[in-house]
Amino acid sequence: MNIHIHTFGCRLNQYESEKISYELKNLGANITELDNAEAIAINTCTVTNDSDKKLISYLEKLGDIQDKKVFLIGCYVSKKDKDSSIFKDNIVLIPNEKKEEASEIIFNTLHNNSNNKIDNPIFFPQEQSRAYLKIQDGCNVFCTYCIVSRVRGSHRSVEPSKIYDAIKIANDYNYKEIVLTGLNLGSYNYNNEINFTKILQNILEHSSKYGIRIRLSSIEPIYFDDELISLFKNDDILCPHAHIPLQSGSNKILQLMNRRYTREDYLNITEKLYKTNSNMSISSDVMVGFPHEDNNDFNDTYDLCEKSKFIKIHIFRYSNRENTPSSKMDNQVGYRAKLKRAKILNDLNNKLKDLYYKNAEGRDLKIVIEKALQDNNYIGTSAEYLKCKLHSENTLNKKDLVSAKALKYEGGIMICE
Numbered sequence: 001m002n003i004h005i006h007t008f009g010c011r012l013n014q015y016e017s018e019k020i021s022y023e024l025k026n027l028g029a030n031i032t033e034l035d036n037a038e039a040i041a042i043n044t045c046t047v048t049n050d051s052d053k054k055l056i057s058y059l060e061k062l063g064d065i066q067d068k069k070v071f072l073i074g075c076y077v078s079k080k081d082k083d084s085s086i087f088k089d090n091i092v093l094i095p096n097e098k099k100e101e102a103s104e105i106i107f108n109t110l111h112n113n114s115n116n117k118i119d120n121p122i123f124f125p126q127e128q129s130r131a132y133l134k135i136q137d138g139c140n141v142f143c144t145y146c147i148v149s150r151v152r153g154s155h156r157s158v159e160p161s162k163i164y165d166a167i168k169i170a171n172d173y174n175y176k177e178i179v180l181t182g183l184n185l186g187s188y189n190y191n192n193e194i195n196f197t198k199i200l201q202n203i204l205e206h207s208s209k210y211g212i213r214i215r216l217s218s219i220e221p222i223y224f225d226d227e228l229i230s231l232f233k234n235d236d237i238l239c240p241h242a243h244i245p246l247q248s249g250s251n252k253i254l255q256l257m258n259r260r261y262t263r264e265d266y267l268n269i270t271e272k273l274y275k276t277n278s279n280m281s282i283s284s285d286v287m288v289g290f291p292h293e294d295n296n297d298f299n300d301t302y303d304l305c306e307k308s309k310f311i312k313i314h315i316f317r318y319s320n321r322e323n324t325p326s327s328k329m330d331n332q333v334g335y336r337a338k339l340k341r342a343k344i345l346n347d348l349n350n351k352l353k354d355l356y357y358k359n360a361e362g363r364d365l366k367i368v369i370e371k372a373l374q375d376n377n378y379i380g381t382s383a384e385y386l387k388c389k390l391h392s393e394n395t396l397n398k399k400d401l402v403s404a405k406a407l408k409y410e411g412g413i414m415i416c417e
Helices: 011-027 049-061 096-110 148-152 160-172 196-209 226-233 251-257 263-276 295-308 335-359
Strands: 002-007 039-044 069-074 091-095 131-137 177-182 213-216 241-243 281-288 312-317 364-372 377-382 387-391 401-410 413-416
Touching: 002 011, 011 039, 011 069, 011 096, 011 131, 011 177, 039 049, 039 096, 069 096, 091 096, 131 160, 160 196, 177 196, 196 213, 196 226, 213 241, 226 263, 251 295, 263 295, 281 295, 281 335, 295 335, 312 335, 335 401, 364 387, 364 413, 387 401
Parallel strands: 002 039, 039 069, 069 091, 131 177, 177 213, 241 281, 281 312, 387 413
Antiparallel strands: 364 377, 364 401, 377 387, 401 413
């Protein structure tokens, strides 16, 4: 059976799609391009209105494929106010609470409801040069704009022993970097005994035995304390890069968002991180156009982004999501204002990125190789999350971890030797 998997949305979704693909292959399916597929599995996203529109547009393009089963998986399926008119007779729905069983449901449905079972793998080989490892899912924080916490379910954490086993298996597959991921990674708390800082300390202890470095995907500000910050001192085992969602630099807007920290709290975190490790890089998510955001609020956001010296800003224009508190707020911001503010922030993003890269010239970097180019040139990513191009007379392979000197930043990439 030939199955095509299409993924919308975040890194977590991409990780889960790769897991579904791996499990389907183990059950005997072939993962193919769309043209050769006998069935299609779509891992959905509903984080914004645009996410919904992209899914509906994709389904419309598949409209003439009535003879093929289409499996809709995940967040869009789990939301309450979904457009049921798009669910044709050939569509099978798999909500988030069934996502761990998605490969079994897909395979067994296509094979006349046979009862094949698969063990949930602790770790599986992935396409990327670094391994993603999900150690947490769900969220109990409920920011007022967020639908994802409402469709992903409540917080849960992976058993520590399974995480340690996964690190050993990742080493067997020659990975030199593991990215810890989860919907709300910092909320990790296994049985109310092991919190995120403690599990990270234990993970670093295990990974360092194999020469594997750890990268954190995204940590909310409310989980940063001095103990966690201190772990970034040793950048041989913990990458000196933190993605810390900001959303807004205005205390008024942060309160309306139910973000549970202030701009002063956020700036205190970034200042401590830069003092802990001078090579530290910080990226963030920022939302523009949240209800009640006026020019002063936006200026506060711009100011905080500038002071935080981000290497990368992921900019989102606010959109109302059904059944969220913010969708019922008055003082909604107009479309043109959102576009203008997003452009202003994007210009700042480019400026801050260039500044960080320029300041990194001359630095010794440790780079995970991602792909080979012509003439013994290679592309990779440093521990600081710098995109790098380097030349080597020795043949390098994907996943290799190599040392190089940062020579010059040009064309949006760091040239190394």
